Amino acid sequence: MGIDFFKVEDALKEAYMRGETRFNAYTVAFWSNQSDILAVNNYLLSKNGNVLEARIEFLCDENNHPTGSIKFGEKIPPSITCHICQNEFIPSLEFSNIIFNFSNPLSRSSTKQEKKKLQLVT
Ligand SMILES: [Zn+2]
Incomplete structure:
Protein backbone atom coordinates (compact mmCIF):
# COMPACT_ATOMS: atom_id res chain seq x y z
CA MET A 1 0.00 0.00 0.00
CA GLY A 2 1.19 3.48 -0.77
CA ILE A 3 -0.08 6.93 -0.03
CA ASP A 4 -0.85 9.90 -2.20
CA PHE A 5 1.80 12.37 -1.05
CA PHE A 6 0.13 15.24 -2.89
CA LYS A 7 -3.10 14.71 -0.98
CA VAL A 8 -1.21 14.48 2.30
CA GLU A 9 0.69 17.69 1.48
CA ASP A 10 -2.54 19.46 0.58
CA ALA A 11 -4.17 18.30 3.81
CA LEU A 12 -1.17 19.54 5.79
CA LYS A 13 -1.26 22.92 4.07
CA GLU A 14 -4.96 23.27 4.82
CA ALA A 15 -4.41 22.22 8.43
CA TYR A 16 -1.67 24.81 8.70
CA MET A 17 -3.97 27.52 7.40
CA ARG A 18 -6.67 26.47 9.87
CA GLY A 19 -4.13 26.83 12.65
CA GLU A 20 -4.31 23.17 13.68
CA THR A 21 -2.07 22.00 16.48
CA ARG A 22 -1.48 18.58 17.95
CA PHE A 23 -2.54 16.07 15.33
CA ASN A 24 -1.43 12.53 14.57
CA ALA A 25 -1.11 10.18 11.62
CA TYR A 26 -4.75 9.07 12.01
CA THR A 27 -5.97 12.64 11.79
CA VAL A 28 -3.82 13.43 8.77
CA ALA A 29 -4.84 10.17 7.07
CA PHE A 30 -8.47 11.12 7.67
CA TRP A 31 -7.97 14.65 6.34
CA SER A 32 -6.23 13.38 3.20
CA ASN A 33 -8.41 10.30 2.70
CA GLN A 34 -5.54 7.82 3.04
CA SER A 35 -5.86 4.35 4.52
CA ASP A 36 -2.20 3.47 5.13
CA ILE A 37 -1.72 5.00 8.57
CA LEU A 38 1.80 3.65 8.96
CA ALA A 39 2.93 5.18 5.66
CA VAL A 40 1.35 8.52 6.64
CA ASN A 41 3.10 8.32 9.99
CA ASN A 42 6.47 7.62 8.34
CA TYR A 43 5.93 10.49 5.94
CA LEU A 44 5.09 12.86 8.80
CA LEU A 45 8.15 11.65 10.71
CA SER A 46 10.33 12.40 7.67
CA LYS A 47 9.27 16.04 8.13
CA ASN A 48 10.24 16.08 11.79
CA GLY A 49 12.55 18.99 12.56
CA ASN A 50 11.71 20.58 9.25
CA VAL A 51 8.06 21.53 8.86
CA LEU A 52 6.77 19.45 11.73
ZN1 LIG B 1 -3.94 9.41 34.52
Missing part, protein backbone atom coordinates in the same frame (compact mmCIF):
# COMPACT_ATOMS: atom_id res chain seq x y z
CA GLU A 53 7.77 18.74 15.27
CA ALA A 54 7.10 15.19 16.44
CA ARG A 55 6.54 14.33 20.08
CA ILE A 56 5.88 11.11 21.92
CA GLU A 57 3.00 11.24 24.32
CA PHE A 58 2.71 8.47 26.92
CA LEU A 59 -0.49 6.96 28.20
CA CYS A 60 -1.06 6.77 31.92
CA ASP A 61 -1.25 3.05 32.74
CA GLU A 62 -4.22 3.48 35.09
CA ASN A 63 -6.61 5.47 32.96
CA ASN A 64 -5.01 5.83 29.52
CA HIS A 65 -4.67 9.59 29.95
CA PRO A 66 -2.34 11.06 27.36
CA THR A 67 0.34 12.79 29.40
CA GLY A 68 4.05 13.54 29.72
CA SER A 69 5.12 14.16 26.15
CA ILE A 70 8.76 14.24 25.08
CA LYS A 71 10.41 15.27 21.82
CA PHE A 72 10.76 12.46 19.32
CA GLY A 73 14.21 10.92 19.82
CA GLU A 74 14.56 12.32 23.33
CA LYS A 75 15.41 9.94 26.17
CA ILE A 76 12.38 8.37 27.85
CA PRO A 77 12.17 9.44 31.50
CA PRO A 78 12.23 6.64 34.14
CA SER A 79 8.80 7.64 35.43
CA ILE A 80 6.00 10.07 34.66
CA THR A 81 3.33 11.45 36.95
CA CYS A 82 0.05 11.78 35.08
CA HIS A 83 -1.02 15.42 35.10
CA ILE A 84 -4.68 14.38 35.14
CA CYS A 85 -4.94 11.70 37.85
CA GLN A 86 -1.48 12.02 39.49
CA ASN A 87 -0.80 8.32 38.91
CA GLU A 88 2.94 7.65 38.67
CA PHE A 89 3.92 5.14 36.00
CA ILE A 90 6.85 3.84 34.00
CA PRO A 91 6.45 5.12 30.44
CA SER A 92 6.59 2.55 27.65
CA LEU A 93 6.70 3.09 23.90
CA GLU A 94 4.11 0.34 23.61
CA PHE A 95 1.62 2.67 25.29
CA SER A 96 2.38 5.90 23.54
CA ASN A 97 1.18 8.08 20.68
CA ILE A 98 3.22 10.05 18.23
CA ILE A 99 1.78 13.51 17.90
CA PHE A 100 2.75 16.33 15.58
CA ASN A 101 2.71 20.09 15.62
CA PHE A 102 3.84 22.60 13.04
CA SER A 103 7.33 23.91 13.79
CA ASN A 104 6.26 27.46 12.99
CA PRO A 105 2.53 27.66 13.53
CA LEU A 106 0.67 30.67 12.24
CA SER A 107 -0.31 33.05 14.97
CA ARG A 108 -4.03 33.63 15.41
CA SER A 109 -3.93 37.06 13.81
CA SER A 110 -1.91 35.96 10.81
CA THR A 111 -4.21 32.97 10.39
CA LYS A 112 -7.07 35.42 10.03
CA GLN A 113 -5.11 37.52 7.57
CA GLU A 114 -4.19 34.45 5.55
CA LYS A 115 -7.81 33.35 5.59
CA LYS A 116 -8.86 36.75 4.28
CA LYS A 117 -6.31 36.45 1.51
CA LEU A 118 -7.68 33.02 0.64
CA GLN A 119 -11.20 34.37 0.48
CA LEU A 120 -10.08 37.11 -1.88
CA VAL A 121 -8.51 34.58 -4.18
CA THR A 122 -11.47 32.22 -4.35
Whole structure:
Protein backbone atom coordinates (compact mmCIF):
# COMPACT_ATOMS: atom_id res chain seq x y z
CA MET A 1 0.00 0.00 0.00
CA GLY A 2 1.19 3.48 -0.77
CA ILE A 3 -0.08 6.93 -0.03
CA ASP A 4 -0.85 9.90 -2.20
CA PHE A 5 1.80 12.37 -1.05
CA PHE A 6 0.13 15.24 -2.89
CA LYS A 7 -3.10 14.71 -0.98
CA VAL A 8 -1.21 14.48 2.30
CA GLU A 9 0.69 17.69 1.48
CA ASP A 10 -2.54 19.46 0.58
CA ALA A 11 -4.17 18.30 3.81
CA LEU A 12 -1.17 19.54 5.79
CA LYS A 13 -1.26 22.92 4.07
CA GLU A 14 -4.96 23.27 4.82
CA ALA A 15 -4.41 22.22 8.43
CA TYR A 16 -1.67 24.81 8.70
CA MET A 17 -3.97 27.52 7.40
CA ARG A 18 -6.67 26.47 9.87
CA GLY A 19 -4.13 26.83 12.65
CA GLU A 20 -4.31 23.17 13.68
CA THR A 21 -2.07 22.00 16.48
CA ARG A 22 -1.48 18.58 17.95
CA PHE A 23 -2.54 16.07 15.33
CA ASN A 24 -1.43 12.53 14.57
CA ALA A 25 -1.11 10.18 11.62
CA TYR A 26 -4.75 9.07 12.01
CA THR A 27 -5.97 12.64 11.79
CA VAL A 28 -3.82 13.43 8.77
CA ALA A 29 -4.84 10.17 7.07
CA PHE A 30 -8.47 11.12 7.67
CA TRP A 31 -7.97 14.65 6.34
CA SER A 32 -6.23 13.38 3.20
CA ASN A 33 -8.41 10.30 2.70
CA GLN A 34 -5.54 7.82 3.04
CA SER A 35 -5.86 4.35 4.52
CA ASP A 36 -2.20 3.47 5.13
CA ILE A 37 -1.72 5.00 8.57
CA LEU A 38 1.80 3.65 8.96
CA ALA A 39 2.93 5.18 5.66
CA VAL A 40 1.35 8.52 6.64
CA ASN A 41 3.10 8.32 9.99
CA ASN A 42 6.47 7.62 8.34
CA TYR A 43 5.93 10.49 5.94
CA LEU A 44 5.09 12.86 8.80
CA LEU A 45 8.15 11.65 10.71
CA SER A 46 10.33 12.40 7.67
CA LYS A 47 9.27 16.04 8.13
CA ASN A 48 10.24 16.08 11.79
CA GLY A 49 12.55 18.99 12.56
CA ASN A 50 11.71 20.58 9.25
CA VAL A 51 8.06 21.53 8.86
CA LEU A 52 6.77 19.45 11.73
CA GLU A 53 7.77 18.74 15.27
CA ALA A 54 7.10 15.19 16.44
CA ARG A 55 6.54 14.33 20.08
CA ILE A 56 5.88 11.11 21.92
CA GLU A 57 3.00 11.24 24.32
CA PHE A 58 2.71 8.47 26.92
CA LEU A 59 -0.49 6.96 28.20
CA CYS A 60 -1.06 6.77 31.92
CA ASP A 61 -1.25 3.05 32.74
CA GLU A 62 -4.22 3.48 35.09
CA ASN A 63 -6.61 5.47 32.96
CA ASN A 64 -5.01 5.83 29.52
CA HIS A 65 -4.67 9.59 29.95
CA PRO A 66 -2.34 11.06 27.36
CA THR A 67 0.34 12.79 29.40
CA GLY A 68 4.05 13.54 29.72
CA SER A 69 5.12 14.16 26.15
CA ILE A 70 8.76 14.24 25.08
CA LYS A 71 10.41 15.27 21.82
CA PHE A 72 10.76 12.46 19.32
CA GLY A 73 14.21 10.92 19.82
CA GLU A 74 14.56 12.32 23.33
CA LYS A 75 15.41 9.94 26.17
CA ILE A 76 12.38 8.37 27.85
CA PRO A 77 12.17 9.44 31.50
CA PRO A 78 12.23 6.64 34.14
CA SER A 79 8.80 7.64 35.43
CA ILE A 80 6.00 10.07 34.66
CA THR A 81 3.33 11.45 36.95
CA CYS A 82 0.05 11.78 35.08
CA HIS A 83 -1.02 15.42 35.10
CA ILE A 84 -4.68 14.38 35.14
CA CYS A 85 -4.94 11.70 37.85
CA GLN A 86 -1.48 12.02 39.49
CA ASN A 87 -0.80 8.32 38.91
CA GLU A 88 2.94 7.65 38.67
CA PHE A 89 3.92 5.14 36.00
CA ILE A 90 6.85 3.84 34.00
CA PRO A 91 6.45 5.12 30.44
CA SER A 92 6.59 2.55 27.65
CA LEU A 93 6.70 3.09 23.90
CA GLU A 94 4.11 0.34 23.61
CA PHE A 95 1.62 2.67 25.29
CA SER A 96 2.38 5.90 23.54
CA ASN A 97 1.18 8.08 20.68
CA ILE A 98 3.22 10.05 18.23
CA ILE A 99 1.78 13.51 17.90
CA PHE A 100 2.75 16.33 15.58
CA ASN A 101 2.71 20.09 15.62
CA PHE A 102 3.84 22.60 13.04
CA SER A 103 7.33 23.91 13.79
CA ASN A 104 6.26 27.46 12.99
CA PRO A 105 2.53 27.66 13.53
CA LEU A 106 0.67 30.67 12.24
CA SER A 107 -0.31 33.05 14.97
CA ARG A 108 -4.03 33.63 15.41
CA SER A 109 -3.93 37.06 13.81
CA SER A 110 -1.91 35.96 10.81
CA THR A 111 -4.21 32.97 10.39
CA LYS A 112 -7.07 35.42 10.03
CA GLN A 113 -5.11 37.52 7.57
CA GLU A 114 -4.19 34.45 5.55
CA LYS A 115 -7.81 33.35 5.59
CA LYS A 116 -8.86 36.75 4.28
CA LYS A 117 -6.31 36.45 1.51
CA LEU A 118 -7.68 33.02 0.64
CA GLN A 119 -11.20 34.37 0.48
CA LEU A 120 -10.08 37.11 -1.88
CA VAL A 121 -8.51 34.58 -4.18
CA THR A 122 -11.47 32.22 -4.35
ZN1 LIG B 1 -3.94 9.41 34.52
